[in-house]
Amino acid sequence: MKAVHFGAGNIGRGFIGHMLSASDYDVCFVARNPKKISMLQQRQEYPITLANKQQDTTIVNNVTAINVNEQRRVAEEIASADLITTAVGVSALGDIAEPIAKGIYLRMKANNYNPLHIIACENAIGGSTRLKKRIYPFLDERTRAKAERYISFPNAAVDRIVPAQNHEDPLQVTVEPFYEWVVHRPALLDGFKEIHGVHYVDSLEPYIERKMFTVNTGHCVAAYLGYLAGFRTIRQVMSNSTLRAKVRHVMEETGAMLIRKHGFDTEKHQKYIDTILERFANPNLTDQVTRVARSPLRKLSPHDRLVRPAMQASEFGIAIPHLTSAMAAAMLFDDKRDEEAMKMQHIIRENGLSSFIHDRMGIPEEHPVHQQVLTRYEELQRSKINAVLT
Ligand SMILES: NC(=O)C1=CN([C@@H]2O[C@H](COP(=O)(O)OP(=O)(O)OC[C@H]3O[C@@H](n4cnc5c(N)ncnc54)[C@H](O)[C@@H]3O)[C@@H](O)[C@H]2O)C=CC1
Ligand SMILES: O=P(O)(O)OC[C@H]1O[C@](O)(CO)[C@@H](O)[C@@H]1O
Numbered sequence: 001m002k003a004v005h006f007g008a009g010n011i012g013r014g015f016i017g018h019m020l021s022a023s024d025y026d027v028c029f030v031a032r033n034p035k036k037i038s039m040l041q042q043r044q045e046y047p048i049t050l051a052n053k054q055q056d057t058t059i060v061n062n063v064t065a066i067n068v069n070e071q072r073r074v075a076e077e078i079a080s081a082d083l084i085t086t087a088v089g090v091s092a093l094g095d096i097a098e099p100i101a102k103g104i105y106l107r108m109k110a111n112n113y114n115p116l117h118i119i120a121c122e123n124a125i126g127g128s129t130r131l132k133k134r135i136y137p138f139l140d141e142r143t144r145a146k147a148e149r150y151i152s153f154p155n156a157a158v159d160r161i162v163p164a165q166n167h168e169d170p171l172q173v174t175v176e177p178f179y180e181w182v183v184h185r186p187a188l189l190d191g192f193k194e195i196h197g198v199h200y201v202d203s204l205e206p207y208i209e210r211k212m213f214t215v216n217t218g219h220c221v222a223a224y225l226g227y228l229a230g231f232r233t234i235r236q237v238m239s240n241s242t243l244r245a246k247v248r249h250v251m252e253e254t255g256a257m258l259i260r261k262h263g264f265d266t267e268k269h270q271k272y273i274d275t276i277l278e279r280f281a282n283p284n285l286t287d288q289v290t291r292v293a294r295s296p297l298r299k300l301s302p303h304d305r306l307v308r309p310a311m312q313a314s315e316f317g318i319a320i321p322h323l324t325s326a327m328a329a330a331m332l333f334d335d336k337r338d339e340e341a342m343k344m345q346h347i348i349r350e351n352g353l354s355s356f357i358h359d360r361m362g363i364p365e366e367h368p369v370h371q372q373v374l375t376r377y378e379e380l381q382r383s384k385i386n387a388v389l390t
Contacts, residue, residue, distance in 0.1 A: 001193045004074075004081045004103075006030045006096050007088035008040065008065060010162035014173040016085050016121050018048050019181060021060045023195045028077050029065040030099070039171055040065035046171035051284040055174075071099060078103020079110055082193060083117050086131065087158075090124040091298060093131045100131075101138030108146045115189035116151045121158040121181070123216055125208055125303060128153040128187075154187035157208040159215055161279060163287035178279055182207045206262040210269075213254040213309040215276050217323075220305060221250045222280055223293035224329040228380070228388045231289055238281035242389055248277060249322040257313035296333045297340040302362030306330060314369050321376075324369060328377035329388070331356070353377060 003020045005012055008031035020027050031037050040046070045061040066073050078084060078100060088096060100118070107116070118135075120127030132153040136144055160179040165172065185200040194200075201207055219234070225246055226237030237243050251273045259269055293299075300306055306327050313320045331348065335341050348356050353374055357363050363370045380387045 001082045002026050002028065002077075002080060003083040003085060004028050004030060004077045006068070006084070006086040006100075007092075008033070008036055009087060010165065010173060011087040011121060011158065011160070013046060013060070013171065014048060014162035014175040015158065015160045015179060015181070016087055017063060018060045019179075019195055019197055020083070020085070021062050022197070023193070025062070025083065025193070025195075027063045028081075029063065030068050030074055030077070030096075031065050032068055034067065036170055037065040037067055043171070046173070047169065049172065049174045050177045051174050051282055052177050053284065055284070068096070068099060071102060074099045075103040075106045079107040079112060081116065082114065083119070085119050085121055086127075087121045089295075090120075090122040090127060090130070091295070093120060093122070093127070094134050097131065097134035098138050101135045104135070104139060104147055104151065105143050108143045108150075113146075113150050115191045117188065117192055118151060118153050119156050119183065120153075121156055123158075123212065123305075125212060125308075126155050128155045150189075152187050152189050154184045155204050155208070156184065157182040157204065157211045159211050161219075161282075161285065161287065163285060164291050174285070176279060176282055176285055178275075180211070182211075206258075206264070209262065209309075210258055210264070210272070212305050213258060214251055214273060215279075216305040217254050217309060217326075218247050218251045218273075218276055219280060219292050220299050220330065221323075221326040222247045223289045223291075224296075224326060224333055225388050226289045227293055227333055227335070228329055234280055234287045234289060234292055235283065235285070237289065238277070240389075244277065244281075246322060246325075246388075247280070248273065250326050251276070253313060253318065253320045253323045254309040256318045257309055257316055260316050260318070261312065290335050290338065293330075293333050293335070293341075294338055295340045296330050296338070297344050297360065300327065300330055300344075300361050307361050307363065310369050311363070311367075314367070320369070321372070324372040325376045325380070327361075327373050328380050331373075331377055332380060 003025040008029040017027050045059050047057050050056045120131045158181050161176040181198045184204040222237045231237045310323050333341050334345050
């Protein structure tokens with residue numbers, strides 16, 4: 001069976017490529033970095049190291065790569081693939097839509113009616129559905145009708161912390177031992193080759209919301225608070241008891257919403273939070289605050305890890321003082337190397353806070369969360385480090 005994976009980055013190599021190869025898929029990465037592409041073509045394998053005490057290392061094999069700009073080759077790979085996965089970043093899904101559409105066209109022209117599954121492995125709710133919406137405009141009506149029958153886009157949740165890499169071997173990737181990949185089972189077509197270790201579920205929403213609004217919310221909160229307090233790594237943030245408690249409080253606020261909405265067992269959810277705090281604090285993993293905080297406009301958008309749980313909690317009447325503080329901290333993220341951070345600061349300067357909260361975060365002025373975020377922003381801005389560390 002053949003899998004085509006877009007994005008040979010941290011999650012691509014450190015999680016998805018590994019899982020697919022271990023399930024006997026031949027994996028072809030569609031990538032951008034010429035050096036990595038040529039190394040993958042030559043070696044057809046790479047090492048993956050677990051961030052545990054022993055630094056256990058295994059070899060991922062049966063892999064190769066092609067350049068995303070080689071349009072004909074990419075289309076040919078898609079035309080004969082059984083599975084397409086992506087880990088390019090949700091904002092880049094639009095960039096890979098046309099190459100995928102060209103492959104689908106070629107596939108249908110060649111009368112290949114074997115089932116094809118396309119799974120976006122991004123930090124987003126409904127990532128595969130979003131990708132489908134980007135691909136379809138590039139298909140003619142006939143190909144689209146065939147795609148509706150033979151191609152499915154199961155949504156998924158992926159969870160594994162894979163920081164930026166710093167190895168002599170550019171292909172080597174260090175990953176945390178924990179992983180969870182959940183796929184929406186009803187979207188699977190007959191003939192799908194199961195991926196070992198994936199959890200197939202009938203209803204994805206509780207899983208993706210639990211993951212996004214606990215792991216991703218907590219992680220970015222650690223990053224935004226840590227940034228204001230002057231820390232460099234997530235491990236340093238988690239070693240500070242005040243900040244660790246603040247991260248926990250935010251996860252407890254989103255947790256109260258998740259328990260209410262999805263009926264999770266309170267005790268089990270508390271344990272889930274504890275496990276995640278331990279994962280963030282992993283002494284064998286070095287993860288930069290700026291990586292986890294990256295792209296604040298996306299992270300503050302209406303359906304992402306901060307605003308969406310805040311609005312849902314508010315609907316249930318759950319108080320969210322820590323979450324609104326964290327949202328304010330995110331709005332103060334001003335790392336010069338982060339394009340979105342710079343754009344956000346420009347928008348706030350030009351249009352003002354209130355309009356940013358309304359236009360970019362989708363929180364109407366009359367909504368109580370709007371005022372809470374404003375107030376917390378002003379407090380934090382007055383005394384950045386003091387307000388964060390007390
Ligand atoms: N790193 C992590 O811990 C986790 C990341 N994710 C998600 O996985 C996705 C990827 O994240 P990372 O691997 O951390 O980022 P990354 O930056 O390491 O990898 C992204 C890769 O996609 C490639 N890419 C971008 N546009 C492309 C295009 N048009 N064609 C081909 N390749 C393209 C980049 O060159 C890069 O190698 C994101 O959506 C992220 O939210 C999800 C869970 C955990
Ligand atoms: O990839 P994003 O959405 O920018 O989030 C930053 C990082 O924090 C995490 O969400 C938490 O593990 C990772 O999945 C991710 O790489």
